[in-house]
Amino acid sequence: MLKIIHFLTEAPRLLQDGRIILASGLFDAEWYQLAHPYVVRDKVDPLVHFVKNARKYRLSPSRSFDTARYLDQHADARLSRMNPLVHYIKYGRAQGLAVHRAPPSAADRIIASGLFNEEWYLRQYPDVANAGYPALLHFLVHGSREGRSPGPDFDAAWYLAQYSDLAAADPLLHYIDYGFREGRAPRRTGRVFELARETLRGVEDLEPELYGADYFEHADGIPVINGRARHPVARAFEKIVKRIETPPRAIVFLPWLVHGGSDLVACHAIRSLAEKYGEKSVLVILGDSDRLEALHLLPAGVPLISFERLGEDLSQPERVELLDLLVRNLQPDVILNVNCRVCWEALKRHGGRLARFSRLYAMLFCEDYSASGRRNGYSDQYLRQCLPYLSGIYFDNQTYIDQLIDQFGVPEELQTRLVNLPQPAPDIAEKSPRTRAVGAPLRVLWAGRLMPQKNVQLLLELAEGNPQFEFHIWGRGSHALEMRLAALSERCSHVHFHGPFERFGTLPLVDYDAFLYTSLWDGIPNVLLEAAAAGLPIVASGAGGIRELVTEKTGWLIEDIRNPLPYVQALRDVAANSQQTQNRAEAMMARLRENHSWQNYRDILLHQPYLTGGLLHAAPLDNGNSERASGRNAGETIA
Template identity: 25%
Template sequence: MKRVLFVITGLGLGGAETQLVHLATRLKARGWDVRVVSLTPPRAYVQELEAAGVPVISLGIKGKLPDPRPVFRLAKMIRTWRPEVVHSHMVHANLVARLVRLLAPVPVLICTAHNIDEKGQRGSGRLREMAYRLTDPLCDLTTQVSRAGLERYVRIRAVPRHKIRYLPNGIDTERFRPDPELRARLRQELGLETAFAWLAVGRFVVSKDYANMLQAFSRVAPERNEGCLVIAGDGPLRPSMEQLASDLGVTERVKFLGTRRDIPALMDAADAYVMSSAWEGLPMVLLEAAASGLPIVATDVGGNSEVVIDGKTGFLVPPKDPDALAQAMLRLMGLPPEERRRMGAVARQHIEANYSLDRVVDQWEALYTELLERNGIRPRRMAFRGRRE
């Protein structure tokens, strides 16, 4: 049985983590032996993975200071379990997995970047890009979830062009699809009644720029009295955003739902999706919204333009421009309902054609096989120290 070890910085409810869970469980169902390592203590998805037969191991990293011990623990794990493929996700896991290759035999190492810009605090983004550049010889291939991200990585010389490949996120189009019955039930539960409901899903962190969204909505609210904004998510900036909503006088029109596990139902309950991010990779929530048949207004950052076809499935606006965001929201709200439904239908067709989960998992399996064969390893009869698997 072929073995793949996924390594990720942490397991939360973010897009990168969701994508890893989809890939891990689908590969397990296809006959792969799969394990997941989280550098930090996991906060989500452990039950889902273990229910699918995928063990989750935490290296327990909690502090911010460099600690070599987790690297040695991961190396020991790899020497013992001997996976054919190690596939890391997110910047810290990518760098750790590369260093581990100095200590343990890894036939194929793939590192996936999930953002266009590995921004950190106090200017650490440049240090991370330099770390990518210095450790690039230790991995077989870096992949990017957006074409925009790929071009940026090549431009800043984090990765040479011949060692990076675009491979997008995938979405389960059966789980995310329009459901009129579910829509009616949840709208009643949320008290939306006849309101035009904008939905946003994501953590309250700097990259999502919820201040931009709330400022834009404060311009929309006086123009369209029936509009409301529903935000699902939590995070360190939530209290300050709740205060901002109060300062802007829109508290009664904004619903802060906190963390939710019924995102497909929330998508069905909404009339449109809005994203105000300052930077992105290829956001899973945009794929989910489009698959759910929602027209979208989003900032033109990262891979957003690969999901939102401007003028056909929604509207794109510059980042950090609440006036432009508000005007696009008003423009969408002003369209006839049948036109908005048509935009949503085109959005779903775009997702089905380019981002369906099974199609993306097919590409990953093909890539694993390609790299194993390129390295002179037969994927189905992998040999370690003279032993055939």
């Protein structure tokens, strides 16, 4: 009786969930049936099955949504009683919660292997064709269990008989997931035995005893190793070499590619390399994560590879080994590391060796801190060990360079390798002075990542305590901070939290009168360059390198960066002194034209560091190697 009551109370919600999911276009019924063939076997509607079971069994609705990862990454979805996909459709998408592709299902892996041949399967098993059963679906539901083979290149019965250690394993999936890597044969290897017989016949005259022995009488019992790469690093290397069209002249290592300032900085460098070498000759590698949320930042045509998506489940030491193998074999002209920990580890462990094959460069921006307040930036962990091997390190501000020289006691001969590289600002269009209706509140824009570094706590205090201004807040990041901003927006009519944005230039910038920046530590963030290029008056904390851009002549620089009162006074000045505001905005644009042009950026990359040559410097590496990648097959492994 209780079960009937539960069903009657749950049925309306399940029906509503089904309608929401169906309307979203995120449910792929065909994929779901192939991924979960027991649904077909039990004659259950795939959508009904997903609605009822997705949360309990962490089932994905399509290739584009990984239910398990969504629940693992987002606590509010995990703690709710909602279907995970419904939670994303109703709440997660608006909040900018990250979603990922589902891991390949058994059907996906079978299709990708190329071992399932639909035409062969239907010819081989006419009962399937006569029943009108889709070939792959029949194999998944029935054929595999009945010992049927998927195609001419895999003999399921022979594979099970040949390898007695498999027990009750699915032979095809075992071969795809393990056997191929282990060098196991997918079917009888007659040609191998023919070659072996020919070899023996060639030496029988030398050893007459061979005449009387038939070593191939029980050929099926002879193990055959096919010579394929067994180590995951070797397999990953082979996959990368097969994916690239030509040996790259430059490789840029990133941790991921998301909507962040360092990602945009990296893509400026990638653009400059692509202009020099051509798009196909620049390879971008995501070394730490498969987060790929800002592909639009990359120049069109530049190839990208993620270590995590190579399907080898590489540990960090294995990724370091893979990076070392790639550089020594591909021998690009230059390597550039932008915040990739795997690359930093490789430079730390193998920098001396890697420097023999490529010129090595990196980028650093500012210090970083752990949750407990301890310094833990890349410079703290790697600069001392790696600087001797690097041809140069580019910074977006001089302040941090001076700080590191003092902190680490960098010797004079290495100081020249630390280069200030002002980042290029967006194109500056001629703009009319901003006007605001008499009596209207100052409309303040804040845009960036919602994280402790950006001092969002101070932003919350400023926004809540100053109703004389109108605050418009854009960004994504910490879910807890997003929830606090959303709650404040609902509570205070003068505060508007708009959520994530893809590009600064897509924001309604003409609707705002000033830009507010509250960071606790920083270099020269790109968002300030973009705000300045848009003609927005800037009120910014004096953290890190910001004071090199924002001064009393170009904006309002806040020295007491944790105190809200100076920010409030600066915003009042912006509101009250329109001529002063216009003058400072024009002075800021003049600074951008002088220091932050694309031409200035490329000139520095071409000529600095002066002694070792810039990232775009064309001189060959003087490393004693007589043979470079251009005269070597990309896949030829160096011992």
